[in-house]
Amino acid sequence: MQLAEMDLRRVEMPLVSPFRTSFGTEVTRDILLVRVVTNDGVEGWGECVAGTEPLYSSEYVDGAQEVIERFMWPRLTSMPSVRAVDIQPVLSPVRGHRMAKAAIEMAVLDAELRTCGMRLVDYLGGIRDAVPAGVSVGIEDSLETLLDNVATFVDAGYARIKLKIEPGRDVDVVAAVRERFGDVPLQVDANAAYQLSDLATLRRLDDFGLLLIEQPLAEEEVRAHAVVAAALQTPICLDESVVSARAAADALALRACDIVNIKPGRVGGLLEARRISDVCSAQGVPVWCGGMLETGIGRAANLALAALPGFTLPGDTSGADRYWKRDIVTEPAVLIDGCVAVPQGPGLGVQVDEEWLTTITTSSVELRSDG
Ligand code: OSB
Numbered sequence: 001m002q003l004a005e006m007d008l009r010r011v012e013m014p015l016v017s018p019f020r021t022s023f024g025t026e027v028t029r030d031i032l033l034v035r036v037v038t039n040d041g042v043e044g045w046g047e048c049v050a051g052t053e054p055l056y057s058s059e060y061v062d063g064a065q066e067v068i069e070r071f072m073w074p075r076l077t078s079m080p081s082v083r084a085v086d087i088q089p090v091l092s093p094v095r096g097h098r099m100a101k102a103a104i105e106m107a108v109l110d111a112e113l114r115t116c117g118m119r120l121v122d123y124l125g126g127i128r129d130a131v132p133a134g135v136s137v138g139i140e141d142s143l144e145t146l147l148d149n150v151a152t153f154v155d156a157g158y159a160r161i162k163l164k165i166e167p168g169r170d171v172d173v174v175a176a177v178r179e180r181f182g183d184v185p186l187q188v189d190a191n192a193a194y195q196l197s198d199l200a201t202l203r204r205l206d207d208f209g210l211l212l213i214e215q216p217l218a219e220e221e222v223r224a225h226a227v228v229a230a231a232l233q234t235p236i237c238l239d240e241s242v243v244s245a246r247a248a249a250d251a252l253a254l255r256a257c258d259i260v261n262i263k264p265g266r267v268g269g270l271l272e273a274r275r276i277s278d279v280c281s282a283q284g285v286p287v288w289c290g291g292m293l294e295t296g297i298g299r300a301a302n303l304a305l306a307a308l309p310g311f312t313l314p315g316d317t318s319g320a321d322r323y324w325k326r327d328i329v330t331e332p333a334v335l336i337d338g339c340v341a342v343p344q345g346p347g348l349g350v351q352v353d354e355e356w357l358t359t360i361t362t363s364s365v366e367l368r369s370d371g
């Protein structure tokens with residue numbers, strides 16, 4: 001398979017409600033989509049999960065687009081042919097920029113699987129047609145607003161609730177949610193907002209029977225996470241720290257976590273995500289699929305990944321209406337009985353709503369191969 005063309009499209013998508021984390025508030029997503037066309041005219045789509053600003057990790061959407069245009073696209077066109085398995089090795093001279101690489105790999109894989117009529121879920125080794133879905137609930141100034149938000153999601157039937165926390169908005173918030181919603185499956189995500197000196201606060205979370213505490217400390221602080229994990233009863237889950245399968249293996253060897261959140265964008269693609277799943281499964285460590293406020297394109301990939309046997313905890317794979325008034329795929333994800341269906345067609349299994357996409361496109365760059 002040869003790439004004839006790559007389009008880098010930016011779309012502006014307002015969230016149905018602002019999403020606040022310890023690192024900032026997202027109101028509108030400025031999303032980079034990658035569309036590839038093969039020499040045979042087969043199309044593939046990928047989504048880059050990088051945010052507008054480098055606040056979750058060092059990556060940001062303008063940087064992702066620049067690195068693709070300047071350093072990745074030329075490497076891809078220098079290849080006589082390319083498949084999804086080639087993307088990571090070909091792009092390995094370019095350090096980091098995993099979200100950019102993941103978007104390219106997703107688009108190439110979509111085109112490759114459409115060419116041979118295979119579903120992504122089958123390619124990855126998924127075993128489920130629908131996956132239990134959780135929801136990630138943003139920080140609110142008002143506790144009442146937060147409780148109302150949680151009530152909406154509990155009523156909708158989500159399989160578990162994840163609360164974003166930060167210093168000063170943690171123990172009391174969790175206590176209030178437990179008080180109002182009883183033993184609803186509950187977990188928290190700190191997005192690296194704490195320090196080891198906050199250990200006493202983190203220990204107080206042990207009183208609430210949480211499924212897990214996600215990424216309390218900074219990305220680099222793997223060994224300090226082991227200290228937290230040893231001090232708490234509640235399982236520790238890593239998100240930001242796990243940037244690759246090797247990083248996952250190291251974190252497990254250091255006993256820095258009990259559970260791993262897997263996001264294809266964070267780790268450089270779906271194939272690396274599957275390797276992390278393999279590393280964890282081999283050691284009996286549960287994993288779940290995280291989310292990055294994706295459109296229906298990235299969500300389709302997450303749902304296929306979440307269908308793998310090692311994904312034994314509900315993911316942040318919520319229904320599209322939790323994020324968007326109008327998604328960019330013709331059949332957006334819906335929550336039914338606490339689960340979201342894995343798309344069934346070849347490749348990602350979703351069709352892009354081109355007319356709507358055109359309407360919300362803010363810029364488009366077309367890269368063409370000379371060959
Ligand atoms: O840490 O999981 C995270 C969104 C943006 C950046 C980081 C995170 C999140 C979420 C949202 O928690 C998950 C979702 O897509 O619903």
Ligand code: MG
Binds near residue numbers: 191261290
């Ligand atoms: Mg997280």
